[in-house]
Amino acid sequence: MHEMALAESVREIVEDTARANGARRVASVRLEIGKLSQVEVEAMRFAFDVVMRGTLAATARLDITETDGSAWCMRCSQPVVIAQRGDGCPQCGSHQLQVTGGERMRVMDIEIE
């Protein structure tokens, strides 16, 4: 729901970087979105298109790499993959999980011309 605000942060990072590198245009923007982060990818795509208007990245392609949610199951003593927060261990069903990955949302790189 707050993807618009997040997309505005992406725009700032992209514009700053593009300007600092003397870009005439941004061809693509690559984001890493963890499945446990609070981002709806489709909403982000929508918001991205809206906020990039009139910027160097107005026509940039948006690539989103989604990373899996990962956790350490204390009962199984091994790493497991989870789809969302609150899910149990896919092996034993325990909720004693320590989330270890999939929470980040980052601007990875941009392609400039």
Added chain:
Amino acid sequence: MCMTCGCGTSDVHVEGGGHAHTHTHPDGSTHSHVHDPSQGAHDHVHEAVHEHSHTHADGTVHNHAHAHPHDHSHAPAAGEMHTHADGTTHAHALHDPAHAHHDPAHSHGAEALHYGRGPAGNSAPGMTQSRLVQIERDILSKNDGIAQRNRATLAQRGIFALNLVSSPGSGKTTLLVRTIERLAGRLQVAVIEGDQQTSVDAERIRATGAPALQINTGKGCHLDAAMVETALQRLAPAEDSVLMVENVGNLVCPAAFDLGEARKVVVLSVTEGEDKPLKYPDMFHAASLLLLNKVDLLPYLSFDVERCIEYARRINPSIEILQVSATSGAGLDAWLAWIEAGAHAARRQRLDQVAALQQRVAELEAQVARLQSP
């Protein structure tokens, strides 16, 4: 535009049903198209200006008319599907589905400037001089940086700051009013109120005598660190006091935005569902304390407290939980004790910092004295 919660800029409306639009392109050309309701619902949002520029790797300018009979996206693999910046999707009758061809002679009718390149354009050798710039920065890095600055400012002044989050109507403001009344004479409380509109809540707080500042977020669905930074400068809470930030009533968005608080406190009233922790896990994961409010109403409800607690712990095993009623006063002592413990810790931390600095000053003075003596 956030279609779900409405945050973002305003001049957007959601249209449905049959209607015609005129689009203005960046190059000044306009064209219109008709949406046919018989195509089924296709909710889409139009901004005032429909910026619809297609860009080609080779920089070719070509003419290009859109017959827009519907639902398609620009995804290259999908061929004739085509998504616009404003979220509309529709078909390009006059377009090669792969969108990759675009030879310079290719003419489509109305004027349009194409700068973009479809992914297929990328593969054309020698056409672009693009290069990749590594960034790898957190999307929220700017907000988080300001939040850290707020946290440092608060720590320097020994202020214990809480970020109160909940859905609308959970009783946050009433709880705050009671809390301030009960803490009177023991702790000073200042309040930052976040709402989309009105300053009603801040006025309720000010009626208790506590300083309060209202932030209206307009269409925004959450407070962010920059808003709180500005509010802190205006409000200037006293040293060793408590700062309560009442966030916009929303269990989703505020979870992502660090304000610089010491703790997030999530308020859940028993008139809501006990499964809220499972439905909004991010918020319950981010919070340190769950206040289960309006427990005086439990006899009239089928709310299962034990189950709610189990759900909350499933999401966040370390969350503290207090059952309270702002109306009856039940459980408030424990809540006040929790606040006082946090406030005392913040004060102690400040005093430790002062003591450490004083010691450092003394050491430096001693050093200066040694160097000055012959």
